[in-house]
Amino acid sequence: MSTNESNEPVNNASTATESDSTDPAKIEADIARHREDLSATVDELTDRLDVKKRAKRQVNDLKMHAADFKGQGLNRVQDLKTRAQQPQNVELATLAAQVLALVAGVAAVAGAIWWWRR
Missing domain, CATH: 1.20.5 (Single alpha-helices involved in coiled-coils or other helix-helix interfaces)
Incomplete structure (x- = not known):
C-alpha cells in the first residue's frame, strides 16, 4: 500500500x-x-424565462380555475333547486347567499381574464 x-x-x-x-x-x-x-x-x-409561455400557462390556469368555480356554482344551484322543492327548508336563505357570492366570484374572475386579455 x-x-x-x-x-x-x-x-x-x-x-x-x-x-x-x-x-x-x-x-x-x-x-x-x-x-x-x-x-x-x-x-x-x-x-422558465419564456414570458409568452408563462402568460399562456397562467391564463389556462385561470380558465381552469374559473371552470371549476363555475362547476361548483352549478352544483350549488342544482342543490338549491332540490332543496327549494322540499317543504321544510331552513337553510334556503344561506344557500342562496352562497350561490350569489359564487356567481359574483365567477363574474369577477371572468372580468379579470377579459381585462387582462385586452
Whole structure:
C-alpha cells in the first residue's frame, strides 16, 4: 500500500477507479451524460424565462380555475333547486347567499381574464 500526504494508507480500490476513469469509452459516456444534463437544464431555464409561455400557462390556469368555480356554482344551484322543492327548508336563505357570492366570484374572475386579455 502507498500513503498520501497525511500518511494515511491509500486503498487499491481508489487507484482502480482512477484507472477506470481513463477509459475512453467511459469518459465519452460521462461527457454524453453531462451534455444531456446540461441540455435539460438549459431547456428548463428557457421554459422558465419564456414570458409568452408563462402568460399562456397562467391564463389556462385561470380558465381552469374559473371552470371549476363555475362547476361548483352549478352544483350549488342544482342543490338549491332540490332543496327549494322540499317543504321544510331552513337553510334556503344561506344557500342562496352562497350561490350569489359564487356567481359574483365567477363574474369577477371572468372580468379579470377579459381585462387582462385586452
